[in-house]
Amino acid sequence: MKNKFMKIYEEIAVQIQEGSLKSGSLLPSENELAIRYETSRETIRKALKMLSEEGYIHKVQGKGSIVLDVKRLDFPISGLTSFKELTQKMGQRAKTSVVVLEKGLPDLYIRQQLKLAKNEHIWEIARVREIDGEKIILDKDFLAAKFVPNITEEICRNSIYEYMEGELGLSISFAKKIITVEDPTEEDRLYIDLSGFQKVVVVKNYVYLDDASLFQYTESRHRPDKFRFVDFARRK
Known part of the structure; x- marks a missing residue:
């Protein structure tokens, strides 16, 4: 069985790949994502960390997580x-x-x-x-x-x-x-x-x-x- 953060990572990654989350847009905040996925902020942070490591998002201090252009x-x-x-x-x-x-x-x-x-x-x-x-x-x-x-x-x-x-x-x-x-x-x-x-x-x-x-x-x-x-x- 997959960890919760892996499921969240995969769901967001697919949205970025398919273009429903546009390049240059901001992801919802950690609090908003935690509410949406009915989980803890720590789980959301793990999912966001993996998205960042895999080149899907870039985290900017004080601004949030920006969606990157994965078509490059x-x-x-x-x-x-x-x-x-x-x-x-x-x-x-x-x-x-x-x-x-x-x-x-x-x-x-x-x-x-x-x-x-x-x-x-x-x-x-x-x-x-x-x-x-x-x-x-x-x-x-x-x-x-x-x-x-x-x-x-x-x-x-x-x-x-x-x-x-x-x-x-x-x-x-x-x-x-x-x-x-x-x-x-x-x-x-x-x-x-x-x-x-x-x-x-x-x-x-x-x-x-x-x-x-x-x-x-x-x-x-x-x-x-x-x-x-x-x-x-x-x-x-």
Whole structure:
């Protein structure tokens, strides 16, 4: 049998997820919630503490508990997580469209990023990520073809990493990430629903296999209102 505070936590969490409790609104006070749920303030405090820890609310001294925007996606800074893995709990809310899939010789900039010789080919892949009907990410991937000889649109729509690890038997190990805020390009304006935003958040990834071979350079271009870039840090 669930604890009372867990039932309260789950009920309020569902209301936030479904939008009946709006982002930016204040929850009722602890006293009001205690009366509503016919329980003690201590039980309410436990439920609110869990809601805060799980990112549903933010408690402000003297003001109360503010509902946070749970439609933002948490992107781990230090991890190597695919978009598919991030959005598995979202079901049909998330959709990927492949707008570019070409094999060829890279331009000088991409060749330098991947440290390739002049005659080495790459796969250029551009995917638009849509959530709740809004196009909010443009992922531009450049893969060294010597590691990934063949790739299909279906693989790109599903998960490139899943294909590489499951089908090709490659071991993706680590990445260097650079995060910048930039003016949108014409390509961004074409593929992202910018909704008046004048900047995009760009995450550049240099991804390596376990033998330290650099196989991928990525620019993941995000509309800034839909994401939180999170990390866990420990002081040594």
